[in-house]
Amino acid sequence: MTIDLTLVLAGIIAFGIIMYVLLDGFDLGVGILFPLAPNETGRDVMINSIAPFWDGNETWLVMGGAMLFAAFPTAYAVALPAFYLPIMLMLFALIFRGVAFEFHHKAEASKAIWSTAFFAGSALAAFAQGLLLGGLIEGVAVADRAFAGGAFDWLTPFSVVSGLGVVAGYALLGATWLVLKTEGDLQAWARRYGQWLTVAVLGFMAAVSLYTPFVDAAIAERWFGGLNLLYLSPVPLVTAAAGFALWHGLRRDWETAPFVLAIGLFLLGYLGLAISLWPNIVPPTLSIWEAAAPRSSQVFTLVAVSITLPMVLFYTWYAYRVFRGKASTTGGYG
Amino acid sequence: MGFEADAVLLSRIQFAFTIGFHILFPTLTIGLALFLVGLEAAWLKSGRPVYLHLYRFWVKIFALTFGMGVVSGIVLSYQFGTNFSRFSEITGPVMGPLLSVEVLTAFFVEAGFLGVMLFGWNKVGPRLHFVATVLVAVGTLNSAFWILAANSWMQTPAGAVFNGQHFVVTDWWAVVFNPSFPYRLAHMLLASWLTTAFVVAGVSAWYLLRGEHAEVARKGLSAGLIAAALLAPTQVFMGDQHGLQVKRDQPMKVAAMEGLWETTRGAPLLLFALPDQEAEENRLEVAIPNLASLILTHEWDGEVKGLKEVGPEDRPHVAIVFWSFRVMVGLGLFFLAVAFYGLLARWRGTLYESRWLHRACVAAIPMGFIATVAGWITAEVGRQPYTVHGILRTADSVSPVPVAAVATSLTIFVLVYGLLFATYLYFVHSVVRKGPDYDAPLPERTPKAMQGARPATVLPAE
Numbered sequence: 001m002t003i004d005l006t007l008v009l010a011g012i013i014a015f016g017i018i019m020y021v022l023l024d025g026f027d028l029g030v031g032i033l034f035p036l037a038p039n040e041t042g043r044d045v046m047i048n049s050i051a052p053f054w055d056g057n058e059t060w061l062v063m064g065g066a067m068l069f070a071a072f073p074t075a076y077a078v079a080l081p082a083f084y085l086p087i088m089l090m091l092f093a094l095i096f097r098g099v100a101f102e103f104h105h106k107a108e109a110s111k112a113i114w115s116t117a118f119f120a121g122s123a124l125a126a127f128a129q130g131l132l133l134g135g136l137i138e139g140v141a142v143a144d145r146a147f148a149g150g151a152f153d154w155l156t157p158f159s160v161v162s163g164l165g166v167v168a169g170y171a172l173l174g175a176t177w178l179v180l181k182t183e184g185d186l187q188a189w190a191r192r193y194g195q196w197l198t199v200a201v202l203g204f205m206a207a208v209s210l211y212t213p214f215v216d217a218a219i220a221e222r223w224f225g226g227l228n229l230l231y232l233s234p235v236p237l238v239t240a241a242a243g244f245a246l247w248h249g250l251r252r253d254w255e256t257a258p259f260v261l262a263i264g265l266f267l268l269g270y271l272g273l274a275i276s277l278w279p280n281i282v283p284p285t286l287s288i289w290e291a292a293a294p295r296s297s298q299v300f301t302l303v304a305v306s307i308t309l310p311m312v313l314f315y316t317w318y319a320y321r322v323f324r325g326k327a328s329t330t331g332g333y334g
Numbered sequence: 335m336g337f338e339a340d341a342v343l344l345s346r347i348q349f350a351f352t353i354g355f356h357i358l359f360p361t362l363t364i365g366l367a368l369f370l371v372g373l374e375a376a377w378l379k380s381g382r383p384v385y386l387h388l389y390r391f392w393v394k395i396f397a398l399t400f401g402m403g404v405v406s407g408i409v410l411s412y413q414f415g416t417n418f419s420r421f422s423e424i425t426g427p428v429m430g431p432l433l434s435v436e437v438l439t440a441f442f443v444e445a446g447f448l449g450v451m452l453f454g455w456n457k458v459g460p461r462l463h464f465v466a467t468v469l470v471a472v473g474t475l476n477s478a479f480w481i482l483a484a485n486s487w488m489q490t491p492a493g494a495v496f497n498g499q500h501f502v503v504t505d506w507w508a509v510v511f512n513p514s515f516p517y518r519l520a521h522m523l524l525a526s527w528l529t530t531a532f533v534v535a536g537v538s539a540w541y542l543l544r545g546e547h548a549e550v551a552r553k554g555l556s557a558g559l560i561a562a563a564l565l566a567p568t569q570v571f572m573g574d575q576h577g578l579q580v581k582r583d584q585p586m587k588v589a590a591m592e593g594l595w596e597t598t599r600g601a602p603l604l605l606f607a608l609p610d611q612e613a614e615e616n617r618l619e620v621a622i623p624n625l626a627s628l629i630l631t632h633e634w635d636g637e638v639k640g641l642k643e644v645g646p647e648d649r650p651h652v653a654i655v656f657w658s659f660r661v662m663v664g665l666g667l668f669f670l671a672v673a674f675y676g677l678l679a680r681w682r683g684t685l686y687e688s689r690w691l692h693r694a695c696v697a698a699i700p701m702g703f704i705a706t707v708a709g710w711i712t713a714e715v716g717r718q719p720y721t722v723h724g725i726l727r728t729a730d731s732v733s734p735v736p737v738a739a740v741a742t743s744l745t746i747f748v749l750v751y752g753l754l755f756a757t758y759l760y761f762v763h764s765v766v767r768k769g770p771d772y773d774a775p776l777p778e779r780t781p782k783a784m785q786g787a788r789p790a791t792v793l794p795a796e
Contacts (some may be wrong), residue, residue, distance in 0.1 A: 052449030055404050058440045065411040066433040073426020073500065080415030080422070081733035087416055088743045091409050092750060098405035099754055102398055145423065145499075151739050191480035296503040297427035298574050301434055301553050315446045322450060 002119060005274065005298040009071040010288045011283070012305055018270055020060035022263055027054045029174020031122025031172055032167060033096060033193060034115065038262045041329060042186045043115065049181040049327035052264040054101060056316060058094065070301045075281040075291035082140045082147045083132050083154055084281075090128035097121025123167055130166030134159030137208075137277070138215055139284040150311055159212055165204030176258040179250070180277040182200070183325045194250040194258060202220055209236065212276050216284050217277045230274060344740040345417040347733050348747060350714070354707050355751050359403035364523065365530020366396045367471035369557075374467050378460060379533055381779055383772075384549050391770040392534070392548065395762055397452055400444070402758055408752075411437075417740065421721050421731035423659050425488075427500045428509060432484040439479035455777045456591040461796040463777075482522055486515040487630075489713070490583045491722050503720075506712040513583050518713070523571040523662050525709065528669060529702025530544050531561035535676075536699035537766055539692035547769050552686050555695070559676035559685070566673040570666060574629065580716075581630050584723060586648070587716030590655035592626050593619075594640045601626040601638040614642065651717040658711035665705035672698055 027050040037043045066074045080087060101119035107114050135154030142148060177196035179187055213220035223232060246261040281288045292298065370389060377385035400580075411433065414422045450458060450466040458466070493508030494501040503509055535558025541551035581588045589595075593607045593616050603625035607616040616656050627636040672694045677690045717723050721731045 036684055052453050055401070056442070056445035058404065059437065062408055062441055063410045063434070063437045066417070066430065066437045068430075069411075070430025071413060071428050071448070072435040073423050073430055074406050074428070076415045076426060077419040077733075080412060081417075081735050084416050084733070084735050084743075087412055088746070091412065092746060094408060095405040095754070099757070102401035103757060103761060106398075107765070121483035146419065151736050182458055186741060189617045262781065293427040293430065293500040294497075294500055296491045296506070297431050297718060300506055301431045302512065304431065304435045304438060307444075308435075310707060312438065312442045312446070316442075319446050322454060 005295065006071075008302065009292070011070065011251055012302075012309075013064065013138050014274070016060055016064045018056070018267070020064055021270070022266060023053070023060060025058035025126075025170045026050075026173040026177040026259075027057055028097075028122045028126050029170035029172065030177060031118050031174070031179070032126060032171040033174050033190075034119045034122070034127055036193065038185055040190050042182075042189070043142065044187055044329045045072045045182055045228050046178065047101070047118075048084065048329065051101070052319065052323045055098070056319065058098070063092075067301070068304075070217060070297060071134065071293050072155045072291040073293055075286060075288075078140060078142055078145070078283050079136070079292075082149060083135055084129040085151060086128045086154055088136065090125050090132070093121045093124035093128060095121070097125060097207040111159075121168075126170045127163040129156075130163030131159045133166060133273075134162030134208075136283060137273075138284050139163070139211055140286075142282065143287050157193070158208075158215075161204070161211075162208055165201070165208060166198055167201045168204055169269075172201050173259075173262050173266070176246075176250075176262040179254075180256055180259045183326055191250045195247055198243060198250065202240070205239065205265070209272060218284070221276075222276060235272050235275070236270060239265065239272075244267065248324060260283050291331050341735065341737040341740055342729050342732050343647065344737060344744055345735075346728065347542040348740060348744040349413060349417060350711075351751070352406065352413060352747055355755070356403065356410060357364065357707065357710060358703050359399050359629060360477065360705060361394060361402055361526045362399050364397070364526035365528075365533075366392060367467075368527070369530060369534060370396060371467050371471045372557075374464050378779060383776060384553055386776060387550050387770040387772060389685045390398075390774065391765075393452065396479050396763050398706050398761055398765070400448060402754070404445070405439075407441075409719070415733075417733050417735065418721070418731045419733035423500070424492065424496070424726060425722060426500050428487060428491075428503055431485050431771045432480050432487070432510070436477055436480035436484075440473045440594045441496060443473035443476065447668050448475070449661065460777065460779055463600065465779070472621070476527070478523055478793045479519060482519040483510045483512070483515055487512050488517045489518070489717055490514040490720050491725060496725065497558075514579055515575075517572070517579045520572050521569070521576050521709070524572055525702070525706045526564055528562060528565045528569055529706060530647075531565060532669065532698040534558035535562065536695045536697075540766070541697035541769070542686060543689065543696070545691050555692075556680075557683065558695070559680070561675050562669065562673040566666070566669045570670060570769075571574065573663075573666065577630060578632075581638070584716065586641060586644055587650065587655065587713075589639055589641045589643070590652045590716055591636065591659040591712060592630075593652060593656045594626070594638055595642055596638065596640040596644060598639045598640060599627065600624045600635045601630075604630065607656065609656050611646075611649075613650055614646075619665060643761065646770065648719065650716050655712055655716045658708040658715070661708040662705050662712060665701050665708070668701065668704075669698065731752050 009125065030046050030050050034043060034046060037046060052094045065076075068079075086104035096117045098121075100114040100121060104111065104114040104118060131154055134156065138154075138156060138158060140147065140149060141153065172194060173198055175190045177193060182190065213223055223229060242261050246265065248256055249258045275285050279287045279289070281291050293301075351403060373385050373389040376382070377389060408751070414429070423510060441641070447466040447469045450463065451470055454463055454466065487509055491501075492512040492515040493505040493510075496505045497500075534554050538551040538554030538748050541547045542555065577588070580591075590609075592601065593604045593609045594601055595616070600623070603621045604619055604621050606618060606620040608618050624634055627638055628634055630636065630638055641652065650720050673692075674693055675694065676685065679685045679691050685691070720726060720727055721728050769796035
């Protein structure tokens with residue numbers, strides 16, 4: 001039996017993407033909630049709660065780009081020109097946000113500017129990622145293994161809704177992270193916002209899920225053909241249950257569970273997406289096998305990944321462990 | 335034709351601008367990371383607070399610089415695809431894995447341990463903190479290794495065959511250790527270390543000129559100038575070796591660097607010239623006879639190939655390569671002179687008093703960055719009109735993206751990076767002006783467990 005390396009690599013990239021979404025998701029979310037914080041002390045705690053982690057979290061995005069380039073060069077070469085403008089928007093937003101982070105704690109007179117940049121960068125980066133998601137679901141025009149559409153193909157009402165959905169989703173991850181990492185007034189505030197955001201996120205997930213089958217007959221067939229809906233029904237049902245538990249836990253005094261449940265919501269949404277799009281890497285026509293790199297590149301990449309990724313996961317876990325416990329006003333940047 | 339040519343040119347300018355901006359930051363962090371390892375080792379060994387003060391001071395500048403490197407680096411991992419999608423499709427099987435290994439062995443390591451390095455003094459023991467500092471330095475070296483491997487492959491491709499759709503790798507060893515890689519890796523690492531040596535020496539000299547922070551400044555100046563005295567001559571030697579390799583593998587790049595149109599025996603070294611691409615000649619030449627041949631072939635009458643060996647469409651832009659090369663070499667000689675001056679002052683015992691030396695060091699602070707970027711311009715413009723030298727043309731590498739989209743993103747990049755750079759300099763300047771913080775409590779130097787155990791270990795002999 002031979003192992004399908006393309007499938008393994010697709011799995012690794014999918015893993016890298018969800019790691020990025022979950023990890024940078026919560027710190028982007030903290031940025032999105034930043035201007036709503038009850039006071040300046042709260043904002044300092046919020047920054048400190050993510051200071052040791054943010055650039056490690058963002059590295060998963062670089063990994064996603066590089067691995068796509070390595071393992072699925074055709075997908076990389078088709079999708080990136082297709083989403084030229086939203087990708088540039090995302091990059092500019094991440095740049096602003098990253099430096100705002102570094103400069104915020106050094107600034108005195110200009111602190112308000114960097115707070116604004118931190119918020120705007122976080123929100124725009126999340127929105128741009130949502131545009132990418134929406135645009136990808138709606139599909140990319142491909143001819144002769146290259147992008148064959150227009151510069152604004154990605155801009156539709158659906159992609160805007162998806163953009164807002166990702167903003168709300170990251171904000172929810174951020175709120176539940178703050179419930180985990182803070183205490184007192186700030187935590188109570190995060191709980192309040194978390195409840196509203198849970199409702200909003202479930203709404204966006206429902207909207208995206210209901211619209212997606214109309215994009216492409218193949219996706220509709222995947223969900224509704226034969227008995228498929230019966231087999232796949234656990235996905236929406238578990239999502240609803242997790243959403244309810246999250247909302248409930250935020251009203252009670254659960255501290256860790258809301259963050260875990262918010263992650264669970266993302267994983268379920270991701271699973272639903274995978275069911276809809278499989279086996280395409282650039283819908284509606286480019287499958288993972290058509291986009292895959294030659295075998296020699298797959299082998300090299302896989303060897304490198306299997307040696308280094310376990311180490312990356314280990315010391316990422318270690319860094320989170322070192323900085324475990326509640327964040328304070330002095331814990332991060334002094 | 336005009337439309338497409340513009341999109342190609344704008345994409346090239348955008349890539350050159352964003353990567354040129356980015357390289358400024360790793361150039362410093364590659365060197366500073368090693369300097370920090372040395373400082374922390376000295377602190378752990380000797381316990382003298384001056385090393386810790388230096389560490390804490392330079393780690394602030396390291397963190398600011400590293401942050402700029404991270405945000406400007408993310409852009410690059412996507413820009414191959416957004417602007418050079420044809421190149422990405424064709425070379426992805428070679429470039430992609432190299433960049434992936436860079437992410438896995440460098441970015442993750444740096445990001446994972448930088449948090450511990452900056453915020454972990456009181457959370458982990460001194461040994462583990464030192465391990466974090468070392469790992470961050472190892473990460474920066476890994477990053478240089480893999481990115482230089484990828485870039486060098488574009489200069490001197492090896493180990494892969496083109497199958498009409500992709501380059502398919504047949505020999506990864508040959509891909510990574512392609513003919514120009516060892517030279518270019520050494521040249522870049524030396525450039526980083528030399529730049530850092532002059533940044534450290536320059537900031538220290540600035541304090542001495544102002545009569546501030548004497549102890550910290552003396553240590554910094556001394557260390558910076560010793561490093562420069564070792565590195566500057568090494569870099570001259572390495573540059574010479576690299577030049578021989580480029581002459582062998584990319585003769586048209588060397589011809590452009592020398593401004594040489596006709597293949598010549600005993601080629602002159604041009605001190606000044608205005609190369610004219612259209613007329614295929616130079617104006618206002620000031621030349622030293624035979625010197626270029628002597629340098630490039632180590633023979634008085636050696637032959638150097640001229641640009642007319644190939645058609646006009648296969649030549650790089652001569653004036654840019656010619657002048658960026660001269661800026662780099664000129665600054666290299668300046669570094670050699672300052673380093674020698676430093677040795678002389680040390681021998682005379684005036685290292686900490688010589689105001690002219692200190693002024694020269696302050697002047698040298700930005701020069702390493704300028705020399706490094708000039709060197710990269712020489713290397714990358716000299717590779718034109720190809721992305722993969724001799725095989726894939728730049729014009730055949732770009733994305734099907736409208737020129738207006740590229741023009742928009744380029745404009746925003748220029749504005750955003752300009753603003754960020756000004757802000758970065760402002761904050762670095764304020765860190766430097768504030769100087770080292772002597773009041774922060776000293777962290778523990780030995781693990782807590784051992785401190786308790788120590789009296790008991792001093793047992794009388796039985």
